[in-house]
Amino acid sequence: MDVHITRSDLRGAARAPPSKSYTHRALLAAGYSDGATVESPLISADTRATARAVAAFGGSVAPARGQAESTSEADGDFAGADALAVEGFGGRPAVPDDVIDCANSGTTMRLVTAAAALADGTTVLTGDGSLRSRPQGPLLDALDELGVRAESTRANGQAPLVVAGPLAGGEVAIPGDVSSQYVTALLMAGAVTDEGVEVELTTDLKSAPYVDITLELLADFGVEATPIDAAGDPLDGAAGAAGFSVPGGQTYEPAGGSYAVPGDFSSISYLLGAGAVAAVPGETVRIEGARPSAQGDAAIVEIVEEMGAPVDWDREAGEIAVERADLSGVTVDVGDTPDLLPTIAVLGAVANGETRIENCEHVRYKETDRVAAMAEELEKLGAETTEEPDVLTVHGGESDLEGATVDGRHDHRIVMALSVAALAAEGTTTVRGAEHVDVSFPGFFDAMADLGMDVERDGAIE
Ligand SMILES: O=C(O)C1=C[C@@H](OP(=O)(O)O)[C@@H](O)[C@H](O)C1
Ligand SMILES: C=C(OP(=O)(O)O)C(=O)O
Numbered sequence: 001m002d003v004h005i006t007r008s009d010l011r012g013a014a015r016a017p018p019s020k021s022y023t024h025r026a027l028l029a030a031g032y033s034d035g036a037t038v039e040s041p042l043i044s045a046d047t048r049a050t051a052r053a054v055a056a057f058g059g060s061v062a063p064a065r066g067q068a069e070s071t072s073e074a075d076g077d078f079a080g081a082d083a084l085a086v087e088g089f090g091g092r093p094a095v096p097d098d099v100i101d102c103a104n105s106g107t108t109m110r111l112v113t114a115a116a117a118l119a120d121g122t123t124v125l126t127g128d129g130s131l132r133s134r135p136q137g138p139l140l141d142a143l144d145e146l147g148v149r150a151e152s153t154r155a156n157g158q159a160p161l162v163v164a165g166p167l168a169g170g171e172v173a174i175p176g177d178v179s180s181q182y183v184t185a186l187l188m189a190g191a192v193t194d195e196g197v198e199v200e201l202t203t204d205l206k207s208a209p210y211v212d213i214t215l216e217l218l219a220d221f222g223v224e225a226t227p228i229d230a231a232g233d234p235l236d237g238a239a240g241a242a243g244f245s246v247p248g249g250q251t252y253e254p255a256g257g258s259y260a261v262p263g264d265f266s267s268i269s270y271l272l273g274a275g276a277v278a279a280v281p282g283e284t285v286r287i288e289g290a291r292p293s294a295q296g297d298a299a300i301v302e303i304v305e306e307m308g309a310p311v312d313w314d315r316e317a318g319e320i321a322v323e324r325a326d327l328s329g330v331t332v333d334v335g336d337t338p339d340l341l342p343t344i345a346v347l348g349a350v351a352n353g354e355t356r357i358e359n360c361e362h363v364r365y366k367e368t369d370r371v372a373a374m375a376e377e378l379e380k381l382g383a384e385t386t387e388e389p390d391v392l393t394v395h396g397g398e399s400d401l402e403g404a405t406v407d408g409r410h411d412h413r414i415v416m417a418l419s420v421a422a423l424a425a426e427g428t429t430t431v432r433g434a435e436h437v438d439v440s441f442p443g444f445f446d447a448m449a450d451l452g453m454d455v456e457r458d459g460a461i462e
Pocket of ligand 2 (some may be wrong): 020046339
């Protein structure tokens with residue numbers, strides 16, 4: 001689907017969709033339990049992939065409330081559901097009847113690979129072309145070190161993957177600079193092994209707040225896991241950890257049998273960015289569903305403020321109000337917040353002066369190489385950029401952005417970030433592949449149109 005966006009001013013309120021990261025973990029944690037309800041889950045292409053995996057392991061996921069009448073439960077679409085009832089597989093995944101298709105979702109593939117290692121038999125995992133090009137090698141090596149058969153069918157560290165358990169637990173070393181999802185995967189599975197798992201990091205951990213999300217969610221499901229320093233002493237959070245320890249033989253069980261998913265700050269970044277570049281002067285764009293949680297991407301609030309836009313975050317009400325302003329360039333380290341890179345790059349293209357996005361090498365291992373994608377697509381809109389292996393510099397203010405046809409690169413975040421850029425570009429911008437917003441923010445264009453974005457959509461949703 002192409003969308004055609006014409007420069008427009010925004011006003012009013014939008015609701016943040018529920019967090020993708022928390023929804024994946026909550027569905028799988030409920031799968032590891034004897035059953036639980038996941039309240040206000042994100043219903044999207046990626047989280048449906050995790051729901052399918054839970055079902056493949058012998059659990060089930062069904063709408064508990066709010067299911068649209070036109071949607072049958074059996075097709076796993078869950079459209080309109082505002083709670084999902086999960087029947088768990090009780091810590092012992094069954095051997096799946098079929099290949100598990102993780103579609104476009106890296107989180108699903110990593111978390112489900114470690115879950116598959118618990119099964120007494122063989123699981124095969126695959127995904128779409130993007131996912132089959134992303135790195136899985138460090139997780140496969142870790143599982144192999146723990147005595148599980150874990151292979152890439154093409155022997156290139158990429159899916160399709162073959163995993164044959166069962167995993168008993170043990171000690172394992174893994175790099176932390178490719179994906180934090182490997183650590184999350186080992187901790188979630190490690191809790192139900194006989195021996196528990198000790199993970200030693202062989203490099204610094206990137207994307208550390210995502211492991212904090214995992215630790216927070218595990219605690220809410222009654223599961224203990226601890227970041228440790230080099231001496232093996234416990235730490236408060238994942239930042240600076242030398243490793244992690246999760247005792248085995250634990251049971252997943254959320255208090256009261258249910259778990260509520262908070263709003264998604266990566267998704268909020270587009271709404272906030274849109275307000276900062278395109279709110280009607282003197283008015284605000286308001287974002288609801290923005291309660292604090294462990295999400296590192298909440299840093300977008302400070303970044304937008306530092307760039308010069310007035311922002312008011314009422315944490316208790318979970319509401320952020322933003323005004324448009326003349327933005328100035330900033331230097332941001334995205335080691336902890338890789339998913340913010342496309343949004344910050346767009347804000348940098350609209351701002352005056354240079355925006356340096358540092359420590360971003362791991363942002364190249366996502367749905368696409370997002371460093372190169374943003375550098376190249378923003379240039380089509382007239383921005384100047386410089387790309388180094390781990391730094392993206394956007395030279396803002398050189399000239400006004402001009403509408404053009406840009407490629408969303410089959411990547412939801414590139415599509416949404418470029419759509420925000422289009423709000424500030426002269427004339428009309430066409431964003432190709434806009435249907436990919438379905439991965440994390442299916443209602444993105446509806447929310448933007450409600451705020452006043454002049455957007456026309458054409459072509460069937462694939
Ligand atoms: O665990 C998670 O939910 C995620 C972790 C991050 O990936 P990496 O740890 O691979 O950087 C992030 O980019 C991804 O969107 C979601
Ligand atoms: C990289 C992302 O997700 P995943 O790793 O789950 O594909 C993302 O949502 O930006």
